[in-house]
Amino acid sequence: MLKRRLRTWMALVMTAMLTGLTACSGNAGEPANPNAVELKFMYWGSNDEKQAMEKMIQSFNASHTNIRVKGEHVPGDYTTKINTLMAANQLPDIAYLGDSLTMKWASEGRLLDLSSYYDEYPELKNKLKSSYLYSEPGKSIGNYTALEVMQLFYNKELFTEAGVPVPPADPQKAWTWDEFLEIAKKLTKDQNGKHPGDSGFDPKNIVQYGFAFGNDRSSWGPLLASNGGGLTDKTGKKYTLNSPESVEVFQKLQDLVFKEHVSPDLIQQQDMPSNTIRLQTRKVAMVVDGTWSLLDFSNNKQLQWSIGVLPKLKEPKTMIVAGATVIFQSTKHPKEALEFYLYHNNPEKVDLFKSGLWMPIEEKYYTDEQAIQSWTNNAAHPPEFQKAGIEYARDYAIKPSTSTLRNWPDIGSKLTPGLDLIWTNKKTPQQALDELEPIIQPLLQGVYPDE
Secondary structure: OHHHHHHHHHHHHHHHHHHHHHHHHHHOOOOOOOOOEEEEEEEOOOHHHHHHHHHHHHHHHHHOOOEEEEEEEOOOOHHHHHHHHHHOOOOOOEEEEOHHHHHHHHHOOOEOOHHHHOOOOHHHHOEOHHHEEEEEOOEEEEEEOOOOEEEEEEEHHHHHHHOOOOOOOOHHHOOEHHHHHHHHHHOOEEOOOOOOOOOOOOOOOEEEEEEEOOOOHHHHHHHHHHOOOOOEOOOOOOEOOOOHHHHHHHHHHHHHHHOOOOOOOHHHHHOOOOHHHHHHOOOEEEEEEEHHHHHHHHHOOOOOEEEEOOOEOOOOOEEEOOOEEEEEOOOOOHHHHHHHHHHHOOOOOOOOOOOOOOOOOEOHHHHOHHHHHHHHOOOOOOOOHHHHHHHHHHHOEEOOHHHHEOOHHHHHHHHHHHHHHHHOOOOOHHHHHHHHHHHHHHHOOOEOOOO
């Protein structure tokens, strides 16, 4: 009798364990449906982003039992990896992709034309206009994965100590360049506490800089747009980086380092930590960075920080700096891939929007107050974000040359070493930008359509 009861008890335990394993397996992204379509999704990102992606994939798999997505996180050289897979004809179904490579492969017909699915999936049409990427007129391969723009991050304590106003959050009240420079001088100090312009100021022993900027398009691109300059004319076939409007921008940036002494040079910056730590350790008072940095800043509990808009030259402007998520033409399951594509950039499904790493691309999250609050009412988004984030991205953001110019990979590889002559003070901007003209002009092949 005892043995029979024991066998019965063991059977119940085993049944419960198997039931539990099955349930756990489903929750972990292993659907019970053996006929589920399998998709491969490849992406990059930090550990925080990886964790959020894995959570999102598990959630998708649990709610779409007919589809099983397998995620592959690539922490290293993503471009080399995806090019290798392209050469071997082993591409995933869906993947992150840099915007310049997205446009190149889209024009070569390697990416799925999502505009042909607009009637079947109307939600593909409700994104912000600036987020769409077109390879041909009316032919969109999708959108940026998230809408990230450049902003001014700052240490609030340093502004209070210096007795100067913080950067404006309202784009219409953006500092002029002279106003910005005056504030940057007051926030710059040498080891004796003197500022640029003070008698005895020592530019070789600066302990706190007012401002720091990078040497890539995300720093100078918005200022070019603000001043009416640009790498090319509107057709994308005529080099204009040596126009007076463009030269003025590079001259002002070079002067910040070598004439005004309010910004560190590139060599000094190589020895500096991340922007978050630069502000926290009082090495710098203001930095240019993208909205994705809200995640890192909000995780730093020792720093009193906030955001403002970039200074303007003629009109306020910022720039989108973002990659895309694409569906490859080679996928055997385009509709299932579209189901996942729509799910993965839904702020209701992915934590990355509320954590500050991503900004949504759906229009209602910039126009409907309740929808705006649903992803910004948290510690990662300071009160200033309503103007400096929402309004700035919606009304003042331009697309970068990497998204708009055909043949950008070749152009960019030639542009960078030429501009380094400016950042290292080996050439004046006029000299360096004139010398780039015969190098860049033959590479110009026009622009991609904007709708």
